[in-house]
Amino acid sequence: MIEKIVGQMKNSIDSLHRVELLESKLFDRKSENENLKKEIDKLHTELNAEKVMNRETLIKEKYANKEALNELEQYTRINNVVFHGLQDMDKTETPKNTMKLVADVVKKHTGI
Structure with a gap:
């Protein structure tokens, strides 16, 4: 026990x-x-x-x-250079055409 x-x-x-x-x-x-x-x-x-x-x-x-x-x-x-008052050109314009347009506008307005 x-x-x-x-x-x-x-x-x-x-x-x-x-x-x-x-x-x-x-x-x-x-x-x-x-x-x-x-x-x-x-x-x-x-x-x-x-x-x-x-x-x-x-x-x-x-x-x-x-x-x-x-x-x-x-x-x-x-x-x-920014030109105001020109007509919008279509997107198919070439740089040569754009340059000619710019040259024409400058010559017309400035005589240069």
Whole structure:
């Protein structure tokens, strides 16, 4: 009977030891999860800050590019001459015909 009681006590002690080990592992996992949650929150905050900075940078670059494009377009038009009041030509006109038309108009109006 004593052997039976000792065996039961031994089993109980083994069970308690296993429960303590499991509780210890569970506590460790909870601590690890809390640390990971804090790290995730920190990374989310950093990511949102980076998104805001990137958005602001892109907006600034967009406006800078618009200004640069406008300046380039203005520069390319510097040698253009615009004639108002001429009849529209069809799209099949050749550059030679266009040049002749321009030369005729300039000669007619300026005498050059």
